[in-house]
Amino acid sequence: MTALDRNAQLQKLRDSLRPGQRRLADWRGGPLAVSAVPGSGKSTGMAAGAAIAISHFQLHARKQLVLVTFTRSAAANLKAKVRHHLKALKLPYNSFIVQTLHGLALNIATHNPEVSGINLETTTLVSPNQSNRLIRTAVESWIHEAPALYHRLVEGQSFDGEETERLRRQSVLRTEILPALAYTAIHEAKSSGLQPADLNRIGQQAPPNIYQLLDIAAGLYGQYQTLLSQRGLIDYDDMILAALKALEDPDISRRWQSQFFAVFEDEAQDSSPLQTRLLAKLAANPDVDPEAIGYPDPPNLGDRGVSPNLVRVGDPNQAINSTFTPADPVFFNQFCDANRPDRLATIDQAGRSTPKIMDAANYVLQWVNQQFPREEPPFRAQAILPVPPNDPQPNANPAPLGQGMELLMNPADINVSVQKIAQKVKELIDNWKEEKENTSSNALPAPPTLAVLVRENRQGRFIREVLEDSERLGFDFAETTGLKIYDVGSRDRNTQVPLEMLHLLLFIERPHSPDYLKGALRVLVNRQRIPTQDLNPLATNPEQFLYPGPLEPPLTHEAALNARRYCTSLLRARFDLPPYHLIPFLGTTLNYNQSELATADKLAARIAQQTTEESSLSTMIGALQEIVSSERFDAIEAEDTEAQYTRAGQLTIITMHKAKGLDWDVVFLPFLHAKLIPGESWIPPQGEFLGSVSLPDVARAQIRTYVHANQTIPEMQTAWHRANDLKKAEEFRLLYVAMTRAKRLLWMSAAKQAPFTWSNPDNLQNGEPCPVLRPLDKFMRERQTESF
Template identity: 55%
Template sequence: MLTTEPFFSAPLEPKLQAIRNRLRPGQQVIADWQAGPLAVSAVPGAGKSTGMAGAAALVIARHQLNRRRQLVVVTFTRSAVASIRAKIRSHLRELGLPQGSFLVNTLHGLALNIAGSQPELSGVRADLKAVLQPSQKARFLRQAVDQWIAENPQPFQLLIEGRAFDGEETERQRRQFILRSEILPALAQEVVQEARSSGLSPNQVREISRQVSEEVEFSVLGVAAGLYERYERILRAANAIDYDDMILGALRVLEDPVARQIWQERVFAVFEDEAQDSSPLQTRLLEILSQSETDGSNLVRVGDPNQAINSTFTPADPRFFNDFCDQCGSSERLAILDQAGRSSRIIIDAANFVLNWVNQSSLVGRERAFRPQQIQSVDAGDPQADANPAPEGRGLELLAPRDIYHSAQLLGARALELLKANPDRTAAVLVRQHNQSRFLCEQLQFLQKDHGIVVYDTEQRERRSRVPAQMLALLQFINRPHSPDNLKNALSVLLERQLIPSQDLNALAVDPERFLYPGPLDPALSATQAQIRRKCAGLLRARLELPLFNLIPFVALALGYDASELATADKLTERIVQQVYSQGAHPSLNAVLGVLNDIVLSENFEAVEVEDPEVRYIRPGQLTVITMHKAKGLDWDYVFIPFLHERLIPGQPYVPASAQFLGDFTLPEVARAQIRAYVHGDEVPSVGEAWRRAGELKAAEEFRLLYVAMTRAKRLLWMSAEKSTPFSWNNLEMMQDTAKACPILKPLAQRFPSSLVPC
């Protein structure tokens, strides 16, 4: 049971009490922690890091911690590491206590320290350069796919036949190509990520597959186990490790009794932030590290399961943290941080309404989308400045514009009105997809051009960082245009840059010669395909007409790069020229591709910042355009959330037309659902049931993402669902005139009728 008895030593008691008194009631529960496990479930804006920092200082003072006996604080990102470290140091300076009494790190950083301390036990070198980069991992996964196909011709044939296969050779080639280039690499990526983070070996995945009553001719997890096994083999042969190897290596060290005792004597307790994003292996590592001889595990886990928005593309699963909270709650070791001073009352009420409505609806099936905890306003006299501020205008504004252009017009006018009247305040537009960000930045340029309000596109830096990979894809195509992979990669870049219409790229890439050089007996290309072919032909002509080192500037212009991207391409050209000549190689396109491939694999090329490199997402008088995922952890006075439609939130798992020959499901989602069911101790579902659960998982996460987006707002939350919206944001010409709004908007409008804004 938690205790609140006095524990301060006399000399420091007044200062310690002052730190504690500055905390909210929920935060004080963390500050009063003395030993044993503690779960802290927080709401958005509750001040998790503030509470953790204050509690950390009190723990350090109370137990006289030092370099030999430290408090370990683990968080999710490097930026969060810096923030929490600074807050703890500030408290320790105030108390006059040593700064070496605590350690703040990311979980992978902590695992690498443990694994690298005894490489003979972990099998992991303490060398960050040895960690597999994402592009290298993708290459290893492709190699695993190629090996599996070569060694398993019969199962591969079953995949090719799928359903409705008439034996036609062109269709066979198309299915082979998409299996090798897309479907199987995606399955390998998913099973490697899910299985390794859960501590499952390839053989264990194979055993799980035997528990499944299959509805198709092939076993999804059986194929996945084979891919996983070959990936492990390739990884060992390359003497490389990936991020999961850090955790596994650290656990191998802690399995040794002597090493475990050394580490446990060094660590007094572990405070974990963002615990909703932990995997089973990560949790196991922290439990062992925080083990105490008398009190069990001195582990304080702080998180918000309602802000778990990574579980559909990472091994994170909020169910693990929810289970931990329930276990701690049964022994009165659960604290709720439910007071938040960020938002005005109507925004809090709207967020709470969404939480309750979704949990009571049938849209997420058996999944529990939200932990049932309500955001509460802070008490009078709260130390947070301007806590629960007065709303701006209606506080919550709900609109139904004619189309996306009308929506951008209304949004821009409202942002202009607000920021002109209050230039010291902040504003942001939160979007679900990256291409929506680009559209809005183009539509809102009048704010900057005519009124001096900066429209800051947070995707610009990410687009600049993709310049080397895009160049590699285009130059590989120019060098070997008859490769189906090279053609598809080049078309993918052109599609990403919205330079060609949305198409089934596999159908074009499966036979490059027929597409690029059609003969008189070949089927005629459609008008759209002919347009794409001309774009490709223009790139190929450049190989013949331009000097070698002019190819990158040419491709940069062909891709429509902006000033920053062009500057990055120029820098890339200079580096390639230097490295080609420094290696003594004959200047050739193959030499350029070799250098460029090394740059992409090493992932250490810094993009050029034309604007101030210290620019922030939150700047007074600026309108920031940012994705909902990237907005987590941030807040603004005014938040705009346009394009809220059912197709995106909650959406449905999507089966690409090119992959429907396997069935009405996708292999990665089925494998994920089956592995997670096993890890949670549930019955492993069949393919159809696993696909249904994947849909529920996606719906639950999409509603949590919307909840996160809504709770970024302080004074005004503006939300819209347009009556006409694109079928695909890659092609704005094809509009859907009867787009269905996100299902939460109608009940939200009924609950807050005064928030409806006529337009």
């Protein structure tokens, strides 16, 4: 290809992009922040910008462009797009690499083991189940090492010394509150580059509190790190810390910076401080003193002088992980603000949705920011705009199905809500069939893709059960619509089968263990075999709970009696059944569906194969523990395992979080109640003895205040209020993400009656709708009137 031909091809590629995307194509070095709205084609712009940069800077195998994403599937998708452009431009494929952030960090660390301390021959990545066990062990070790701090927690706000209450509080602390505090504090601290000693120092800066919270967090963190080290294990944060440690060596740093000409980061709103620091270090100019490079933002914004070649693309309004992971959108917002106006691009034109859906999403963004004024508003002020008529995206801003936007404020209850969804799906399928019959051309209309998005998996399970019950629904859904129900949560639950079996078998073998009894009770609650309740009083004294003597006070609550009946029936099964029949029996007891029962049968067969020489309950548990630890057991799907979430011919039921990055022609959002979105500040009754705050949330808020370089660490009550504000902001962003998954019809509703808790969907009470729904309903009605 001649230079003239390539230039023409590059110009054609640039011309195919939208204005915001063209800023990526025009990048010529230095930092660039790209804030993009949902459906605006971030990956399309990144791929085109990457190909043009590779051509402009003549990149090759020893001077590469690095594209960083957060998931392997996103990496594969982005890589395919870039290779497509490079093939057309006849440029080398080895001029770029696409990696997940952790994969990139591990690559750097393992190439320099003598400095990073990570050697794949002696180091193993800790699995989630291993990490959970280590945290529980760290809690026990900390209790032994810091008895005074632990006893202060047991005393709580007040304590009369009663022994049963002491045992209950100890159970709550050991199995719930301290593991949650450890998990939160460890990940927040490590993802920010903080050591246990740093948490101690932050605790000294914080206002005094009766529990010395950050000292406890530091102790738990230290115990966890000791356990990792003793076992030769690392976690994902250790990968990034090790990579940064390697890059502190000037020669190693120069070598990697010379290899990587620039870094393009996708989904930048989900970066942690440590990840941001790693990418800025890699993108820096190898010929510049590293001390001249500021963090998180460089002081000089000119073309790769001091400034790094760092392009960060994201959408702060789709930051929906920050309240339960170390992801923190503050840093991407700061990066955007630091680089405005010359080095901030906004991709605000999106072709995904019909205009009414975009209007609704924009209204929610504006309304929430007006109602919740804070230093950091929930949303970045950027509206979604339609694309121009000549946009190259096929069927951009498609015509609506029906009204395009439907908001039902008055279904009587959640059962009626599901019936309304089913009726709407039937109507849409009937309309599609009629349109297909009336179409004479070869271009037959495609069936609409459909999804129901829920806040939690228990809602999805309820919807599936109603849709599969023709008596409750009023008609046979599958037969009438011809659609398959694809419950994504049900598929995910299959992967929990080995762990659930392990919890139940451990209890059956050692029923006198409070921890094993509580583990079994949790499985029964999660599978909705027994009602949600405080399990700690039941598990504190197993013998008294399971087989009370004549002098023991009787259980008065039906929920507790039901729990006892299930547990004693499990224990009887040990004597009534041979060991190899226990797992199928337990699957039936938990009311497993077809896929889960098949998975349980496969699990039983594998364990039987591994324990042929000695078939006993103990050997079964040993084999099962090995399976759970290695996490190498594939669930069996009754449906096609390769089925895509967005294919036609099915109604997908999926959580709002899992739906991010996907889209459908029609999206249903039922059960939009204020209790879940934006939610309420709530302390579980079993933890109220510690006060009216959540210790893990308080610790996260205090650590983030320090990481954000704020001088004053808030006291516990202020930190708790701040944590709740952040949670509400994130819940509204989650609603925004869910709304923007719809292309042609968005259906929203909040029933008048909803469950107190979704673990018991039959216990209905009056429910307030999400506060934005009534103003949104009024806004859409006014817009409808104006259009006539």
